[in-house]
Amino acid sequence: MTSLSEERVQEIKDSFTSQGLMQTYEATLTHIALGHVEIAMPHRPAITQQHGFFHGGVMGALADVACGYAALSTVAPGHAGLTAEYKINLLSPADGDTLIAVGHVIKAGKTLIVAQAEVWIEKQGARKQCAVMLMTLCVVKHLGNL
Amino acid sequence: MTSLSEERVQEIKDSFTSQGLMQTYEATLTHIALGHVEIAMPHRPAITQQHGFFHGGVMGALADVACGYAALSTVAPGHAGLTAEYKINLLSPADGDTLIAVGHVIKAGKTLIVAQAEVWIEKQGARKQCAVMLMTLCVVKHLGNL
């Protein structure tokens, strides 16, 4: 890995913005570095499970996107990373105001990338881990702004 | 397992309806049987990734809910199933009109339930599998309409 280019940062921001789901979630990309991405989203009724907490599927989607862009930050120009699979353990109910996913690359191989994400819930200023994800991505030739 | 009670069917329907995320997704519970649940949702820009297909996080959430209610259909009255973890393999891009998740219970234990889901994408009448999920749930005493 070398440093993260301005072009790649812009590419990640543009790709993030073009995801309808991230707009629906009102999610924002709060940090990008080489192999490291953070995303945050506010609590709203539209993203809840039956108890009014953040839905587990939302925790999964946010961690998914954080791992995906952390991986994308490490690939060569003109390449992209496709999610092959992930596993998530839900550690605590996401009862709070803001959900935060922090994704980082564990191994950036030529063909496969392994990334991990921690999901945190913030409630009145206190932060608690509520999930951990392990993801495998496949490096592919760039097709559009994947 | 014995047969599925009317009360439990109603409980699953009510719980599903109370999930803000399922409303946001415009998802519907299309089939419930003992240890078996099917859910469908239409394509809309609000749930897309950067190519306009169903977002991987949406596929994960739909499979998550299908496994969860398949598990809930098998527990004793007054008990619920909490998702402990899941793993999903994305097999194909979800390029189509309707996303369908079919969840079924593999093993219904006293403390743990293992469920599997297949996710299918329908496009102009043709159906293709786009993901497979394996989930572990923990049986808990009922708290409200979990």
Place this chain on the structure above:
Amino acid sequence: MTSLSEERVQEIKDSFTSQGLMQTYEATLTHIALGHVEIAMPHRPAITQQHGFFHGGVMGALADVACGYAALSTVAPGHAGLTAEYKINLLSPADGDTLIAVGHVIKAGKTLIVAQAEVWIEKQGARKQCAVMLMTLCVVKHLGNL
């Protein structure tokens, strides 16, 4: 996929025989077909956990090998499949005489293969499922008899 060549069958048998661990386990390759492999091994004290049953790690290894060779049976001549990751759910203690792993390919892509395995335990003629595995493999150019 086309049919399984004699060369590929022999290659799988030779590769299996060259695994020291499969010899240590006294495991045998009981069936090979296109995208489908079965392996069996007898109970012995050398492969037990602390209760005298088959060790969970042995169940994992047998399922791993069944998925791996099921995948290998589907790739082009001169290519191989490397295990990227797997997830296994242990459903029941493997209390019995013979452990059997049945691996089959769910999707054979150009770069990635997804395979599933069921692990069964036989005790006095009765067979019970004791684990299920979901695996991702990466197709690579052949290096020796991988």
Place this chain on the structure above:
Amino acid sequence: MTSLSEERVQEIKDSFTSQGLMQTYEATLTHIALGHVEIAMPHRPAITQQHGFFHGGVMGALADVACGYAALSTVAPGHAGLTAEYKINLLSPADGDTLIAVGHVIKAGKTLIVAQAEVWIEKQGARKQCAVMLMTLCVVKHLGNL
């Protein structure tokens, strides 16, 4: 969590010794602390895959045991931890002299424990990570020296 009792340390050592598979692997328990266990094993032909490296199934089994005893170190007296499921990502071939698994508890709940393990390979004094595992265990009433 409070500190780790002498009784529990002895119980973990006795349980480890009673596993036939760990003897077959010539594995040793090199460190035990509250929520943290390390295991090491030497390279021998009996535990190889077809290239002569440590078999992936051996990496899985060692990580499995490291997570299991890390979890056991955190449960109340008279309780045990049963492996429900795990996922492992293989990062590099385990080409070396000694395989080391380091397991630690991420969350010790009343019913479920989540643990993670890193697997390292040592070759001529250099250490490289070759796998990462995420495991879910279920806390159960003690049955013998589980």
